[in-house]
Amino acid sequence: MNKHQLISIIEQMTLEEKIAQLTQLASPFFEGSDHEGQITGPMATLGIKEEDIRNSGSVLGTSGAKEVIRIQQAHLNKNRLGIPLLFMADVIHGYKTIFPIPLAIGCSWDLELAEKSAEIAAKEAAISGIHVTFAPMVDLVRDPRWGRVMESTGEDPYLNSQFARAFVRGFQGTNLKNDLNRVAACVKHFAAYGAPEGGRDYNTVNMSERQLRESYLSAYKAALDEGCEMVMTSFNTVDGIPATGNKRLIRNLLRGEWEFDGVLISDWGAVKELIPHGVAENESEAAYKAIQAGVDIEMMSSCYVKNLKQLVENGSIDETLIDGAVFRILSLKDKLGLFDNPYRGADEKLEKEIVLCNEHRQIAHKLATKSCVLLKNEAILPLQPKQRVALIGPFAQNGDILGPWSWLGSKEDTIQLYDGIKLKVKSSDIFVAKGCEIETGTEEQLDEALTIAHQADVIILALGESSEMSGEAGSRADIRLPEVQLQLISRLKELRKPMIAVLFNGRPLDLHGVIDQVDAVLEAWYPGTEGGGAIADLLYGDANPSGRLTMSFPYSVGQVPVYYNYFNTGRPKDAPDAQERYVSQYLDIPNEPLFPFGFGLSYTTFSYSEATLSSDYLTPEQPIQVSVQVTNSGEIAGEEVIQLYIRDVVGEVVRPIKELKAFHKIMLHPGETKTVTFTLTEEQLRYYHSDLQFKSDAGEFIAYIGPNSKEGLALMFKLVK
Template sequence: MRGVIMDHQLFSLVQQMTMEEKIAQLLQLAAPFFEGTESEGEITGPMASMGISEQHVQNAGSILGLSGAKQVIDIQQAYLKRNRLGIPLLVMADIVHGYRTIFPVPLAIGCSWDLELAEKSAQIAAAEAAVSGVHVTFAPMVDLVRDPRWGRVMESTGEDPYLNSLFARAFVRGFQGGDLTKETDRVAACVKHFAAYGAAEAGRDYNTVDLSEWQLREFYLPAYKAALDEGCEMVMTAFNTVNGIPVSGNKQLLRGLLRGEWGFDGVLISDWGAVKEMIPHGVAADEAEAAYKAIQAGVDIEMMTPTYVHHLQTLVESGAVDEALIDEAVLRILQLKKKLGLFEQPLRGANPEREREIVFCTDHRDTSRELAVKSCVLLKNDNVLPLKQGQKIALIGPFTRNGDILGPWSWKGSKEEAVQLYDAMATRTEPSLLTVAEGCGIEAFATEEQWNEALEAAREADVIVLALGEHSDMSGEAGSRADIRLPQAQLELIARLKPLHKPMAAVLFNGRPLDLHGVIDQADAVLEAWFPGSEGGAAVADLLFGFEMPSGRLTMSFPYSVGQVPVYYNAFNTGRPKDAPDAQERYVSQYLDIPNEPLLPFGFGLSYTTFAYEDAQLSAAEMTADKTLTVTVRVSNTGDLPGEEVVQLYVRDLAGDVVRPIKELKAFRKISPQPGESTEVAFTITEPQLRYYHSDYTYASDAGDFIAYIGPNSRDTVELPFRLVK
């Protein structure tokens, strides 16, 4: 089949396909299964154990993890020669926060509160991936996250459903553009992991999720819905259970809510191996039952397990599965291939010459650096930063000359090409003033030689800069940790340097909120850099020396202790809140040994200047569905340096049909007043912003009393009461 294929032609094409060819379209295999890939042969053993034949490979509808323009062109051309009907292969990959030019991890991007730059990062990632032959990215990951023990928090933009929804839309716009058929420098997006993967019990990857439907709708579903409303082409099922059923076999969730209630008619793909994993989950006795449940639930593509190709035909022939389910799944896959223009241009945007020109180009790296600057969050600063020219600086720690700053999902990124902190700092001050020492390993304690070198450097310095953190394998998928402090070796390094009484600034490279005890109480300044990407060292150096101003704000709370986890700002009040006016000393909702509140709250972040909030007021005391309220506040830069502030608006519903959070983010605005300058910031509160899911799952607002909060973070706010009248 060649040429332009209209919808009726897609139906005709499905009718021409044999049952084996249809079912093969539903199979996704990793690149090493295909002849001619660079990694060919790596999966010879698993290929045999999976029972995957050459015929399955020749007709498989999609490939995972293939890239590089020449290789994609060669594989696609070879595939089309063998495919009876000339149906092109769909190339998919995990382009999570950059292809070769790596941007900060998504949690860091969230801390930028910069939707425009987030969209641009996705657009650049799409351009590099598309020219390298990729058609679909498994991103954005929009799971709401509240437990920093879970390693995949680095893939999310945080703990707030509203902010996550805005970033979900921005990433989808960046990846997909306006017209996938014409814009061959874009890729189709696949939102993941549907649904509630971020609520895994105990923060342990792949673990059980047990949520009420109300909590699912109120907090966890909005970001997925936002991505789909923006036109996201694909959805990936989560590994976890919802209502006791693994998502890949959850008919109520997938056909009922996703396809029925929300009307999603795009491609639904399982995560790696998730269909067959219904067997150890305990809801399928064997592969045949797993295949039956997945196709009944509406899973179109099975990733890297063979239950469909081994059992669907028999299930259809026995009458257990209606062939129409197979046909509709195939049709959805073909429709995506058509939308990408693959029937007319099976090689699409793959272009080796253009690939060499744009991948990891200077413009892309400049954007990576800009986003890294805006993603870093200054957590503490006792007059140490910015560093002053002429100071003798001792740069100490395992990340002084370490390229492992890209993060766990930097597939084509190069640690060797990442800008290291020492190299960047050496270009921003007189090199003779900068002394470097490793001090210790990431997890390995200092040797006597390392310690003596660090001690000598520190004694001669005016200021110590510590470069600390996690290596990338300590977060990301399967990167759950029960102890979320820095490794003990690094805490000991800090403790041994502290008695020198030198000003000390710590820079943290990591993928999750940490328990910062041993760091924030010892260092005079703390800069959270996350995994900042390819230009991370340059961005951090610019911030340390004051060539750039820190402006990031946390989108995930930092716990006081792991014993609080999950801890998040938009929690409920309980019937015995600790701060109630009539609270008894003991019989309230509290810990006896630590505070209830996180160490650092959602929305928190410092600058090198200071801001004052004054004259916060409402335009009226009451509002209606037709009459909005305006919240205004004057924000002044009261320091000596320029800076960027994120002014945040929160609302609390004091009495609802169900309990309501103590605060909910409703809007924010970034401003950049110069020293001595004031800016009036205005927000509008509308009735739809006050809606929520009731006990019967209706989505509406209630008449009654509310409080608007305005301030620089979720903790330090001014209260403004108002009333909604109906």
């Protein structure tokens, strides 16, 4: 359809029909749903009428080609103008084939595989009837207490932006109308949802506009520049105003400055939440503020459908605001080809053939292998198949390794750690015991673990958080492993046998009681459907760990937020003339994280040498090349992530101590050397000044090139303008 045809449809719609298009309801409201009529809890209080359902614009949370087709057919039979429904769902890190959580995918530093994971998720979702996924989540995160860090790719604006683009490409492809194996992406949560005070979900966000632009907005903008079709508002406040009713954030910045003309949807119930936030007196005022701000679709609250008509009729709002929202929604439906084919890619036969197929599982296995991060290895890994192994811990035989937002993922379809290890070791050489539950334990469980550990040459500890301990509403003040697991480690340590900890979790942890007790630590995160096999490959050397952290691990929760790109102070601890006490420091713990951004070990070693600049001077017209020689100085092949950071020595405002500007992942064979070259431009040196102008300053810079944010070779250069 062209613009005029869409406008013609809108002109035929009644005001009530238009408003219903702006309302998103869960599948139980709709005829044909497997859960039809099962409207309980908060849904029962919405006060939704039959005519609202008949004219509703979109459905939340339905899946399966058969059900989607059934709902769409029933809807089209009743909708006066035959406007099809949009089906939306949370396909975050896989549909049925579950990939590692996004934080783990970030640790792969593999944009190609990240894109492929989104492409597979889109294909499985699309043939199952889904049109829109509420992903990617690109919120920058610095506080591991917040449970939703698992849904982000980390603490760096540049890296998050690169992954945002990769995920959008994977989900959407290049032509949604013609490629029925893709879905529309919805970037979230706009804006700055990843910075809640105290790491407590839904909590207040408070920062300057300069910091917002400098650190938090870039990944959303990158997703939109890649063509992302939708944006979701966040639950938090931005400059004292909840995002869902924030006209300056949405109308001025998103719609105006960024020229975004796609669909904006609220998060679940966020329009009505303007009331407890304290910026709306009632649902009518909440509807008024949200539509004025620019929210097109209200998800799972009924402020629009119950109040917008009266607000138009009494002159409080202009109907053109509603027309504009409807036009954007219908435009998305047209981009997806729904007016021509309302069932789009939904196909029961293909669904059975493709969803969770072997090809998809193989990619999930590969990405899980590349997402794990080796944090410690005291010459114990890789293991030898002839070693007798005691596999102990609550995750030894546990399918709860998919993580939050795995929706249709099945524990029964998941390769558990035991499943992977038993392919590497004779059955007579592997002994298994829980040792404890995730948060509780008995003496009998502990005794069983000690008994089998006596029979083994090496102990593998499968430890971590249940998936319910992270994700949305999964904030934790104590981010250590549960005490019962720490006690298990301590008791097994008394046997003086080599111990390896494999960690399943959705956030960086305080690893005291783990890192100091065991000989090796492999951070597996929630690795997804193929997790157990991928981890076994790493433990036994059939794959070489190549993951690198994209979120710092704190030494203690008392440091939080702790991140690599921090500002210096007037009294830095490491200054040459620093006094013993009167510097910016903790008296009882280090300033530095336990493991910094970019860190990760390998079974081989890499050396960096011959770092050079093509020139000591960079100009707006003439970039410079930063080069380094990287050698595999070990005995096996491995991948290294070469990372380029810069520091602006003197800025108009304080600049971060380091900023990631580029990276390159390479494979090197033993003894092999490669020269890696980055091009550094004036544009990469720009930042937001005190007047919010985005520009660079002439002066001195330092380029750091190395394996992580802490180590690297330093090179000085000047920007001349």
